[in-house]
Amino acid sequence: MSNGHHLHLLPDALYPFDARGIAKRFRHAAIFGALDALTPGETMRFCNDHDPLPLLDQLTKRYGEAVEIAYVERAPGAIVIDFKKRG
Numbered sequence: 125m126s127n128g129h130h131l132h133l134l135p136d137a138l139y140p141f142d143a144r145g146i147a148k149r150f151r152h153a154a155i156f157g158a159l160d161a162l163t164p165g166e167t168m169r170f171c172n173d174h175d176p177l178p179l180l181d182q183l184t185k186r187y188g189e190a191v192e193i194a195y196v197e198r199a200p201g202a203i204v205i206d207f208k209k210r211g
Contacts, residue, residue, distance in 0.1 A: 137165075138206075143172045152179060159183070159191060164211030169196065172203045183207070
């Protein structure tokens with residue numbers, strides 16, 4: 125039964141985040157803001173043109189075990205990483 129409403133904040137929701145379209149000087153702040161906005165169980169699917177190892181180090185220091193990091197794709201020029209907020 126559909127009542128025409130769409131719920132955006134569902135558990136285990138997946139939200140795309142394409143860093144390639146964000147100016148480099150704003151990328152990390154935008155990523156932190158997006159991760160801060162996730163609720164437990166939600167995932168941000170991050171896409172980039174390079175492997176963001178310094179960013180991953182910063183995320184580990186900032187969030188620790190609160191955010192699970194899992195590569196979906198790790199090819200030259202095509203990096204996809206899921207960041208899942210833990211409860």
